[in-house]
Amino acid sequence: MAVIGRSGLLVVCLAALSTLFMQNMHRDSMLEGVPSGKTRVLDLSYAINDKLVAWPGDEKVFEAKVNATIEKNGYFTRSFWMLEHYGTHLDAPAHFPPGKTTVDQIPVKQLFGPGVVIDVRAESGKDADYQLSAAGVEEWEKKHGHIPEGAIVLLRTGWASRWPDVQKYRNQDAKGKMHFPGFSVEAAKLLIARKVSGLGCDTLSIDYGASEDFAVHHVSLGAGLYHLENLADLSEMPETGAFLIVAPIKLEGGSGGAVRVFALLP
Ligand SMILES: [Zn+2]
Numbered sequence: 001m002a003v004i005g006r007s008g009l010l011v012v013c014l015a016a017l018s019t020l021f022m023q024n025m026h027r028d029s030m031l032e033g034v035p036s037g038k039t040r041v042l043d044l045s046y047a048i049n050d051k052l053v054a055w056p057g058d059e060k061v062f063e064a065k066v067n068a069t070i071e072k073n074g075y076f077t078r079s080f081w082m083l084e085h086y087g088t089h090l091d092a093p094a095h096f097p098p099g100k101t102t103v104d105q106i107p108v109k110q111l112f113g114p115g116v117v118i119d120v121r122a123e124s125g126k127d128a129d130y131q132l133s134a135a136g137v138e139e140w141e142k143k144h145g146h147i148p149e150g151a152i153v154l155l156r157t158g159w160a161s162r163w164p165d166v167q168k169y170r171n172q173d174a175k176g177k178m179h180f181p182g183f184s185v186e187a188a189k190l191l192i193a194r195k196v197s198g199l200g201c202d203t204l205s206i207d208y209g210a211s212e213d214f215a216v217h218h219v220s221l222g223a224g225l226y227h228l229e230n231l232a233d234l235s236e237m238p239e240t241g242a243f244l245i246v247a248p249i250k251l252e253g254g255s256g257g258a259v260r261v262f263a264l265l266p
Contacts, residue, residue, distance in 0.1 A: 030243060030264050042242075044231045044261040045088040046163070052087045053169045053230070055204060056176065061086050082258065090248040090259040091206075091227035096214060099221035103254040106226055110197040113150045115242035115263055116140070117234060121158035124181040128171055130157075131184035131208050137191060144240045149195040152244045156234040157181045160202040163232075171209065178209030188216045192223045198246065200228030200261070228261060241266035 033039030046052060050062045062082040070076055084103075085091070092106060093099025118140050123130045132155055141147060159180055162168035171179040180203040183191075188206075191199065199206050199220055206227045207216045220227065228246065243264040249257040 030266070034264065040265040042236055042263040042265065044228075044234065044237075044263055045259065046230065046232050048082065048087050048258060051164065053164055053166050053204065054083075054086060056170065056172070056178070058083060058086070084251070084254055084256045085229070086258070088228070088230045088232060088259055088261065089256055090246070091217070091221060091229065091256045092248075092254060093221040093224055093226065095227075095255045096217040096221045098218075099224070101224065102252070103248050103257050104250045104252050106248070109150075110226070111246040111248070113152045113197050113244055114148055114240075115237065115244040116144075116147055116151045116153045116196075117156050117237045117239045117242075118153065119156045119239060120181060121156060124157040124159070128179040128181065129208055129210050130181040132182070132187045133184055134186040134190045137187050140239070147191065147194045147196060151194070151196045152198045152200060152228075152246065153191055153196050154200040154228070154231065154234060154237065155181070155183060155202070155206075156237065157202055158235075160231070160233040160235075163230075170204065178204070180204065180209035182206055182208030182211070183216050183220075185215045185219055188220045192220060192225065196225065198226040198228060200231050202231045202234050203229070205229060226256075228259060231261060236265075237263060238266060 030039050034041060048062060054061045062080065064078050064080040066078050068075055068077045090103060092103040093101040118132060118136065120130060120132055120136065147153065159169065173179065182201065182203065183199060183206055188199065206229065207214050245262040246259060248259040251257045
């Protein structure tokens with residue numbers, strides 16, 4: 001067994017410190033590189049209109065009315081109405097019990113975090129009812145290291161390639177039951193233990209489509225996490241190394257709402 005002397009220990013400490021310093025430097029330069037275009041930014045939100053894939057049963061989803069036009073008024077304004085859970089949106093903990101926090105109350109620090117992408121496109125391609133297992137999360141960790149506290153964990157199922165085709169995206173059977181992949185309760189519990197800030201997916205729901213009890217919603221929103229649903233194409237996202245900025249509409253008392261999600265690429 002090698003004995004680390006005092007100078008050896010110093011070298012180890014310095015190496016650890018410099019890694020930390022480099023990581024911070026990297027994050028700073030990531031942000032600074034945005035205006036110049038040096039840092040690539042992905043917009044993971046869909047533009048909002050009245051033709052997006054809605055949850056089955058949601059009839060009226062979005063409406064925009066022109067209030068003023070350049071021709072008549074010299075300026076252009078509209079008013080709009082929409083569901084809180086429509087298009088790319090955030091579920092606040094208050095959406096399901098025992099969660100309590102409304103969308104405007106989510107701590108700001110929870111809205112910024114390292115992006116963890118768990119790729120299940122192969123599994124989802126074979127089985128539309130696939131649920132990410134806790135073992136799947138551990139497999140990611142074997143490859144990339146421990147999921148950091150404050151991470152925002154996105155499930156990449158490949159479902160975005162079906163958007164905005166209602167039939168293909170909902171994938172309903174003859175009985176109307178939907179079939180798309182999601183997180184399992186065990187995976188959600190492990191991610192809660194890792195102290196992540198939120199979960200996201202490129203499907204209609206964090207729970208798999210056939211779910212009837214929305215078990216993951218209860219568990220993760222109950223633990224104070226938020227959900228990002230109907231995220232746009234995640235195919236360019238690296239499994240690790242991106243930094244996410246989550247900017248939901250600040251609706252007082254809201255159960256959720258439209259969200260803009262940006263990914264700063266490494
Ligand atoms: Zn929702």
